[in-house]
Amino acid sequence: MTILIEQIENGAQAEEQKTLTITNDLVLDGGFAEPKEASNDGFLAPEINAFGHSFRDYDAESQRQKTVEEFYRLNHIHQTYDFVKRKREEYGKLDKIEMSIWECCELLNDVIDESDPDLDEPQIEHLLQTAEAIRKDYPDEDWLHLTGLIHDLGKVLLHPSFGGLPQWAVVGDTHPLGCAFDESIVHHKYFEGNPDYHNPAYNTKCGIYSEGCGLDNVMITWGHDDYMYLVAKENKTTLPPAALFIIRYHSFYPLHRCGAYTHLMNEQDKESMKWLKIFNKYDLYSKSKVRIDVEEVKPYYMSLIEKYFPAKLRW
Template sequence: GSDPSQIYQPDGGKDKENFRNYTSGPLLDRVYTTYKLMHTHQTVDFVRKKHVEFGGFSFKKMTVMEAVDLLDGLVDESDPDVDFPNSFHAFQTAEGIRKAHPDKDWFHLVGLLHDLGKVLVMAGEPQWSVVGDTFPVGCRPQKSVVFWDSTFQDNPDIKDPRYCTEYGMYEPHCGLENVLMSWGHDEYMYQMMKFNKFSLPPEAFYMIRFHSFYPWHTGGDYRHLCSPHDLSMLPWVQEFNKFDLYTKSEDLPDVSELRPYYQSLIDKYCPGILRW
């Protein structure tokens, strides 16, 4: 029960309230533009096409650590808190989890893996179809979606009678595994881990699949689509989120010192050259 902003903050210089500020700040224009594009173009048809396009995992063959290194070249344009490469964030998150949960080595690995789906940017995908918060397509967006009131007006699905109601194309409490989420690094990485048969517990797959679904795990929306299983997994996602969010800092870790430990976890749970 102690305040996570005190525990997980490497630099100690930022209060909890100052993360995820979408109303002011130096990066806001960049962030808003990314979400406007996302909320215009992420439709049911678009997401289905992306599942087909990337579902064969023929983009690249590489190890997990090679994917981490690829993220050296990526600054996330949807993130109002970070203006440094995503690879550092992977290690920051993992180290925060390792300190708080020393006995769960698989959970440490989730910290390293959670954003690796952003290698989609290296496959030529625009950032609005890779990064940022996710939301269900095929039903009306709920109010805790970022910039909900000013970014969806050009999305064709909000005028489509099949998709524009509260439930849209879904049944009540159908379960999030039966919901088509906006396309991005969460869903891609979840599918990639299944395809390559990572030997991690179900909680790990679930956290990676839904860690960017802020309107659900933080905003409290979309409960009408959740099954009892989703609600039982929610505390895991929320626990993960503390580290994903509050370890972001310009105080960058010494990655060379950390590599051998994380390589040992990769060798245990997801070894070798994988298909991406």
């Protein structure tokens, strides 16, 4: 099963594609070798999203624009350091339900991410689009395929079984708390309504942290990224460390798209970032109206789930 996405070919597009597929030499812990550079006939990043606009254009006039901006207004006001601390303690207990990875995938059938300006399809479509696009380019790296499938499973926090958290507490771009809000964060103007914005301890470059402290020691806004990271880690997944880094920080766009907050990273973060940049191409540019035959690909992903996860997980 492959994904075919039409693309307008021109010089600028070719240069963009060349930039997106460059990788760095890296070997993962546990002997997972870095994927080779994608072939020329592999997945091609389209120029426009499902609405006909350039990707991540938060100002484009579309049926989604107003919904997305209102989402970020609420997100920036309510995501505080204390709020995230409480949520990590609450959901870190993993006492909501026991279920398999695939059962969780199926729970996402009715979930639409209101923060996303590029797509309004159910989330399971995005998971499979991402995984299949990676699989097309890197057929031998099964851990990366599975990471594509599960990276957004934390969005089940929107489901009533998990407390039905509001969208602003589950989805959207993430950023650190406890230090200044970088100007690169989308819809930055709404931070003026956040109590942390007026706390002197939190409004300097490093805030309560120190340079090079490592992202693991930084409080990031609460949502599906951090939750799925906790689920995978505490359920003893055998996925490599880079997979957990991708799951935890794939929505941290100020970092991996704008270069903000790099002063907080340690050396391990910088190594794992190489993998996140590879993954990000597929997470972002696979969003299209192309449909995936779920039943056709399900056996393959079930085999990967069995390889890297227990049959039932605590959530």
